[in-house]
Amino acid sequence: MNAPTTLEHEEPVFPEEEGDPPRQLDFYGLSIPPLGRELRRQLAAHFHNLGLAPAWYLPRPLNDLPYRHFQHTTRAGEMPCLLADAGPRHFCNPGFEARWRGLYSGLPQIPLGAAFNAAGLDDPAGRLRPYGTAxxxxxxxxxxxxxxxxxxxxxxxxxxxxxxxxxxxxxxxxxxxxxxxxxxxxxxxxxxxxxxxxxxxxxxxxxxxxxxxxxxxxxxxxxxxxxxxxxxxxxxxxxxxxxxxxxxYCTPLILLGQQTLTPGAAAAFDFLTGPAWAAQLEGIYCVPADPALVTRPLPGPLRWIGWDLARSPDLEALxxxxxxxxxxxxxx
CATH class of the missing domain: 3.40.190.10 (Periplasmic binding protein-like II)
Structure with a gap:
């Protein structure tokens, strides 16, 4: 079974939550708790409307074991084509980056607003793409x-x-x-x-x-x-x-992808960086990264730990x- 069972606009049921073995995924991701269930529903509807049935999985919010399905694999074929997370701790982990730097070599640039640039949220390595922040x-x-x-x-x-x-x-x-x-x-x-x-x-x-x-x-x-x-x-x-x-203090919502995206991964990327999801982000007072999609000006600056610390082996110890x-x- 490749695609989750779903009816349009309903929250899908994923094989991973039915005890099935892990699949090779086009898209795997996490978001912040207020967005998790809505993202599961809206992305299922998005794929349905495009006539796509990709292999994808969004664990339920507050998952205690994120990325357990492939966290320790050394086989590139087991890695999802597109990954999403809230915060940099998993994808910036030095071990993860060293293992998969060649596989996850960059996604299309996402325009960043002035507050994102001032806070230094543009990844200097060009691998991780913030599409919003809480x-x-x-x-x-x-x-x-x-x-x-x-x-x-x-x-x-x-x-x-x-x-x-x-x-x-x-x-x-x-x-x-x-x-x-x-x-x-x-x-x-x-x-x-x-x-x-x-x-x-x-x-x-x-x-x-x-x-x-x-x-x-x-x-x-x-x-x-x-x-x-x-x-x-x-x-x-x-x-x-x-x-x-x-x-x-912000929690960047980030994407990491392989150089060539599958149709399902490309559709997920387009959805997460597009106007419909930007409106959903603003609806719960998150901030879309693309200034062209922002309708609520920020009251002030953003601040975060920075890429050097995010990529440092010292982060977890800190x-x-x-x-x-x-x-x-x-x-x-």
Whole structure:
């Protein structure tokens, strides 16, 4: 069975999720959780409308084992023609790059807007193509903030006046990995211990969006969360979004492809870089890379870890060190 079972506009059922053996894929990818299921549906409809039945797979959001079907193979024939991810940690891994540099040699250039170029999101090696980005911002609960000043940027999170009154994005007892990486790059891993002492709780974005500005006894003055959830806060009269002056930390949505794309891979590339999906990105407050497809001007700059760190063997160690430092100071 080569193509997933689907009816137009319905979420497909993939052979990989039915216990079937791995296939050689035209396209394999991940996206951020708010986009995952919609991408599965819309891409299935796109292939249907083109009369294509490619081999493709988009694992469900929050997959614990991304790329497990081919992560350790050394056979080029087992690798998908086109890959997509949210964030650079898998494709920039030095081992992955060294193994597949000759296979994944470049996709067509995707135009980048001024904020993308200013943040250095254009891959100098020309292999990875950002087609959009998600980002983190700060959300203030004005009642809880009281007479304290609104923060201007990330550095203000260390201000003692906010001690114990910040809730930040992550799971269990630690911040999200790319959030850790960005903060550690800017302030040093050791600073995460100090920041953790400022933080009351680590939560998912949806939980924060429901609480901020409401009547929950567990709410805080400041929230560090994905922009999607900040914009979907249900108590907008009582909250304010702060776009950090240093730049909103971003998670680039990236593509990596073989030099010659199969028809299915080319169709996936065209869809992800085209106007329909750009509108979907903007609908959840992500930012399309191509300025010709942008209808909502950015409130401020973007900021991210940079390609040198993304490709460094030290990235995973930095994330681990920053996580350990954070846990040393975190007392929920």
């Amino acid at each position: 980002c983190w911002v700060i959300l203030a609960d004005l009642e809880m903030l009281g007479d304290r000043p609104l923060p201007k940027g990330w550095s203000d999170l260390f201000n003692p006046c906010y001690a114990g009154d910040i809730i930040a994005n992550g799971e269990k007892d630690c911040l999200a990995p790319l959030l850790l990486a960005n903060l550690a790059r800017d302030y040093g891993a050791d600073a995460l211990t100090r920041l953790a002492r400022q933080i009351r709780a680590v939560q998912g974005g949806g939980e924060m969006a429901r609480a901020a500005g409401g009547r929950s006894p567990h709410r805080a003055a400041l929230y560090v969360l994905p922009r999607f959830w900040a914009e979907n806060n249900i108590h907008k009269d009582n909250t304010r979004i702060i776009w950090p002056e240093e730049g909103a 994330v681990a060190q920053a996580g350990n430092c954070f846990r040393q100071g975190y007392r929920p």
